[in-house]
Amino acid sequence: MKKSKLFGLIAVSLFVGTVTQISNASAACDKSQIRFVNSMREISQPYHGDLDKGGRLFVQWAGLSDSQYVLQLNQGDTDKQVSLMRSLLATNPGCTIFNVEPNNLPAVRQMVEIANQTGAWIVTHWSHPDGFEPFNGNDHWIGHVGVNGLDQGESISKELVKAMGGEGGIVALQGILDNKPAQLRFAGLKKVIAANSKVTLLDQQTANWDRTQAFPIVQAWLAKYGDKIKGIWAANDDMALGAVEALRAAGLAGKIPVVGADGIPAAIEAVSKGEMVATASTDAYYQGSIGFAMGYCVLTGQVPPPKQWTNEHRDFYLRLITITKDNVNQYLKPPPASAFAGDWACDKIWSRDTGAAS
Amino acid sequence: MDRTPTGVIQWPSLAARDGNMRKVIGVLREMAVTWGPALALVILYTAFSIGDARFASLANLKTLASQSAIPLILATGMTYVILQGSIDLSVEGVMAVSSLSCAMLLRNSRTGFDLGVIALLVGICVGAMFGTLNGILITRLRIPSFMVTLGIWSVTSGIAMLISGGQPPEIRDMSIRGWALGETIGVPNLTLVALVCLVIGYLLQNFTRFGRYTYVIGGSEEIAKLSGVRINFYKVLGFGLCGLTAGLGGVLESARLGLGHVEIGAQQMFLTLTAVVIGGTSLSGGRGGVIQSAVGVLILTVLANGMIFIGVTPYLQKAVQGVIILVAVVAATWRFRARLRVVK
Numbered sequence: 151m152k153k154s155k156l157f158g159l160i161a162v163s164l165f166v167g168t169v170t171q172i173s174n175a176s177a178a179c180d181k182s183q184i185r186f187v188n189s190m191r192e193i194s195q196p197y198h199g200d201l202d203k204g205g206r207l208f209v210q211w212a213g214l215s216d217s218q219y220v221l222q223l224n225q226g227d228t229d230k231q232v233s234l235m236r237s238l239l240a241t242n243p244g245c246t247i248f249n250v251e252p253n254n255l256p257a258v259r260q261m262v263e264i265a266n267q268t269g270a271w272i273v274t275h276w277s278h279p280d281g282f283e284p285f286n287g288n289d290h291w292i293g294h295v296g297v298n299g300l301d302q303g304e305s306i307s308k309e310l311v312k313a314m315g316g317e318g319g320i321v322a323l324q325g326i327l328d329n330k331p332a333q334l335r336f337a338g339l340k341k342v343i344a345a346n347s348k349v350t351l352l353d354q355q356t357a358n359w360d361r362t363q364a365f366p367i368v369q370a371w372l373a374k375y376g377d378k379i380k381g382i383w384a385a386n387d388d389m390a391l392g393a394v395e396a397l398r399a400a401g402l403a404g405k406i407p408v409v410g411a412d413g414i415p416a417a418i419e420a421v422s423k424g425e426m427v428a429t430a431s432t433d434a435y436y437q438g439s440i441g442f443a444m445g446y447c448v449l450t451g452q453v454p455p456p457k458q459w460t461n462e463h464r465d466f467y468l469r470l471i472t473i474t475k476d477n478v479n480q481y482l483k484p485p486p487a488s489a490f491a492g493d494w495a496c497d498k499i500w501s502r503d504t505g506a507a508s
Numbered sequence: 509m510d511r512t513p514t515g516v517i518q519w520p521s522l523a524a525r526d527g528n529m530r531k532v533i534g535v536l537r538e539m540a541v542t543w544g545p546a547l548a549l550v551i552l553y554t555a556f557s558i559g560d561a562r563f564a565s566l567a568n569l570k571t572l573a574s575q576s577a578i579p580l581i582l583a584t585g586m587t588y589v590i591l592q593g594s595i596d597l598s599v600e601g602v603m604a605v606s607s608l609s610c611a612m613l614l615r616n617s618r619t620g621f622d623l624g625v626i627a628l629l630v631g632i633c634v635g636a637m638f639g640t641l642n643g644i645l646i647t648r649l650r651i652p653s654f655m656v657t658l659g660i661w662s663v664t665s666g667i668a669m670l671i672s673g674g675q676p677p678e679i680r681d682m683s684i685r686g687w688a689l690g691e692t693i694g695v696p697n698l699t700l701v702a703l704v705c706l707v708i709g710y711l712l713q714n715f716t717r718f719g720r721y722t723y724v725i726g727g728s729e730e731i732a733k734l735s736g737v738r739i740n741f742y743k744v745l746g747f748g749l750c751g752l753t754a755g756l757g758g759v760l761e762s763a764r765l766g767l768g769h770v771e772i773g774a775q776q777m778f779l780t781l782t783a784v785v786i787g788g789t790s791l792s793g794g795r796g797g798v799i800q801s802a803v804g805v806l807i808l809t810v811l812a813n814g815m816i817f818i819g820v821t822p823y824l825q826k827a828v829q830g831v832i833i834l835v836a837v838v839a840a841t842w843r844f845r846a847r848l849r850v851v852k
Contacts, residue, residue, distance in 0.1 A: 192669070194770040199674025327823060356822045360774055361765055366575045370816045373568035374560070395765050399574070399689040399696075416617075416678050416767075 179245035179449045181212075186442045187220040187238065189231060189261075190251040195388075196414045197434050198251075203484070204438030205249060208494060211487040212446060228253040232260045235270075243268040245449060247292075249441030255279045265290040271448065273441030277330060284456070284464040292444050292456045293464040295437065296507035299331040302430045303338020303385070305472045306409040309428035310342075310381045313407035317348035318380025321371045323364050323393065324356040325385040332359075335385045335411060352378060357389045364392025372400050382408045387417035387429050394425045413473055413481070422478045431471045435485055436493060436502065447496035466503040545787050545803045548836050552807060556814035563817040570696065576809040577698035578757045582780040583787075583801040584709035585639075585753025588746040590784050593726045593793025594646065594653035596750045599780060601664030602638045603758030603773030606631040608671040610759045611768025614684060616677040624681065631759035632752060638664055639751015643744030653747075661777075668770045677768045688763035698760055705753065709798040718745055726793025783808050786836045807836060 188205040190198050202221055209219045220238065224231035231253050239246060248265065250272060252258045258278045265272040266288055274294045284291040310320065322339060325332030336354070343349050352375055357364035364384065371379060382397075384390035390410025397403045404425045410417050413431020420426040447453040456464060473481055493501050557564035582599060589596045610631025615622040623630070638660060645656045679685060690697050713719035721742045724732045733739055754773070761772050787804030789796025811832055815825050 193674035194669050194672050194676075196675060202674065324822065353816070353819070354822065355816060360771065361767065361769070362761065362772060362774060365765060366571075366812070367816065369571045369574060370568070370813050373565060373571045374562050374817055376567070391767075392765065395689070399764075415675075419678075 178451045181214060181450065182218070183242065183245045184214070184446065184449055185218055185220055185238075185242065185246040186214075186445075187222055187235075187246060187248045188438060189222040189224070189235060189248055190438075191226050191253065192223050193221075196416070197412055200434030201251060201438030204435030204490075205442060207435065207487045207490070208439035208442045208446075211490070211494065224253060226253060228257045228260075231257050232264070235261055235264055239264065239268045239270050243270040246270045247442055247445030247449070248272040249438065249445075250274045251437070252276065252278075258282070262288050262291045271445045273444055275437050275441075278465075283461075285461045289455070289457045291464075292441070292448060293459070293466075294507065295440060296465065296467045297331070297432050298467040298470070298504075298507070299334025300338045300341070301467070302331075302411050302432075302470055303335035304341055305338075305430050305470060306411055306428050307339045307342035307383060309472065309474055310383055310407055310409045311346050311349055313427040314349065314381045316346060319350050319352040319375065319378045320381045320383055321352050321368075321375070321379055322354040323367065323382070323384040323389040324354055325359045325389075327356050332385050339383055357384075357392065359386050359388060361388045361392035361395075364389035365396045368393045368396035369399070372396065372402070379406060382406060384408065384410045386410055387412045387414045387426075390426055390429070391416055391420060394420055397425075413471065418473055418478060418481050421473055421475060422482060424475065428472055428474045431473055431481070432468065433471055436468070436490065439490065440493060440499065440502075443494040443496075444499050447499060452496040453499070462503065462506040463500055465507045466500070467505060467507045469502040469504045542788070544839050545800065545807065545836065548839065549803055549807050549810065552810050552814065552832075556810065556817055559814070559818035563814060568813070568817075570691070570694070572806075572809055572813055573699040574696040575813060576805050577696065577702040578761055579776070579779055579783060579805045579809065580702040580802055581705045581753050581760070582757045582776060583783045583805050584705050584798050585750035586780045586784050587709070587789055587796065587798045587801040588713075588722055589653070589750045590781075590789050590791060591722045591726045591793055591796060592743055592746050593729065594743065594746070595781075595791075596639075596642065596657045596747060596754075597654065597777060598638065598642060598657040598660040598664060599750075599754045599757075599777040600773035600775075601661040601668065602635050602751055602754040603761070603776065604668035604770045605638065605664045605671070606635040606755035606758035607762040607772040608668050608677070608768040608770070609634050611677040611679050611762050612671060614679050615681040616679050616768070618675060618677040622681065624684065628684070628759050628763070631762075632755040635755015635758060636748055636752035639754065640744060640748040642751060643747030646747065647740035647743050665770065672768070672770050676770070679762060679766045679768065684763050685766050688760060698764060701756075701760065705756070706798060706802055712749075713798055718742060722746060723794055726795070728794075779808060782833055786833060808833075 186205060186209055188202060190201055193199050193202055206219055209216065222234045224234060235248060248261065248270060250261060252274055255278065258274050259282055262272060269290060271290050271292055273292045276297050278294050284293055322336065324336055343351055353371065355367045357367055368382065382393045384393055387410035390408050393408050394403055397406055407427040408425065409428045410426060411430045413429050413433065417426055417429045421429060448456060492498055562568060586596060610627050612619050613621045613623045613627035613630055642657050642660050645651060646653045687697055692700060721732065721737050724737060725739055725742060729739060758772055762768050783804035784801045785791060785804070786807055787796065787800035789800055811829055815828060820828055
């Protein structure tokens, strides 16, 4: 057993060595050979639907065939996310680019290690384990596009306080409590409250990111606090929309400002109707495609191999878009591919870099 | 006294006293079982009212009525399935399919349909259809309800996911939305629907053959079969009814939230089961009823709402809820604990 395992390892490492050499030597794959894999949880939420659409949009924009695009859904199962990746890489790993919405932090490590072993390329999103970085010898981990939850929470909180005229009570709907983005977004709210002495936090409850669960909580708040509530803060748009509906039932929709985050279509519509004040979008189309743009530029030799990039270029926080009534019109319809030309072109792939992620 | 076997020497007076004592204890026990959950509800309600006077306000009574509407509907159907000694785990999936099929047929952000009330009926029928399918698979293939409904849960979630395709339809039919969010003489419309459901459930349970046979089947399927009861038929009917209420729940929740969504019934299944059991309906079947389940629903609603009022930190709410549910179940079902061992 041990011997065969050892042989296996040697064989794999020889194979990997060869692949790496080839890909480094020529730094190129034939365009039609490149596979673009979007790995994500599911597509029942608009956010994920938009990730998928963004990926497809890029493939079309680059003039490639739709058959080169692969969608891998793991239904929230980390093992599945990893094994789907592994099984696809049985063929042509060196010309395969993974754009990954990781299920959790361990998934990032496992998927990056597979990329390193097989010679596939990977770009990750949201967050990665502390101290595990692309530039620490993970040459096939092209980069990580992080989202700064604190910024997200802060930007919508500022809009909320502005809409409240700088004073009054806020109630806050939190995401899943032990979830890092949920904690960071809430920390953003607390920071803004600390900076505005006339604003108080009346209560905070968790609705687990969910619209159905937000509805009864907001109903209870309205019964408990009545007109003391001057603003409703939600850690995501789905809960914000649940709040809007509870307000509608009480005849208060549009009268009490509500903010959310993520920038899902229904929330953007609510902003345009004046039922929500703001949402902070990571731009799912961008997240669903930027990994492909980076990988495509690397594999076609239009940018140097990632290990020559600066550390910041390999791990940065992406620029968020705060959508309010002032700019909502441009986000009401699905964007055309041309809207991203300034992000996908090989000399512009860092256009939304706002600084190194910490 | 009558039952004392002849030929056994007895001290009549002592035996009579003993019998009376037993009768009194028996009656007391019976009362505790029947009124225990209702008493628990009153205690919870009073405690929260003392904790925060606003809890007992008219505004919050309305909130409680609105919040218990959909769980009441779901629990009514679920009670029948559990009374028959089965279980239905497919509620959330069925709610999802009903929600999406209804939302896609109302005026919405995805399709060109605008069928109004017909769309609601279609959604409810889809629910009833999957419920009936549950029943047919269970009775014809003789697979335990646990497995079949678990499978149907997946199937229906999958279908819902397919219909949704990542773009949950937003409902734009404002007359239906307005009705679902509105109220009549101070009572939320959905609560009125729930009350009608409850009354129908109660009448079915007490005044029809279906209701009586449901208890017989739950008490002992063998005996029911030997007595010539068409078990399979009434079981299919029970599951059909449960599917129908799930469909109704999904449709109404969609109309209220303005959205057809795969997760429209998230966490409703366990909530419903808990409510039914807390109310005193035995998981092994044959004991309980829709009114008891309604009390169970009210206990859970008051609990979730009350914790917000007295300011239990969200980090603790789940744990507090769990403890209270455990206490309530133990209190309500202490006498039947041997019978309750469905899972050993």
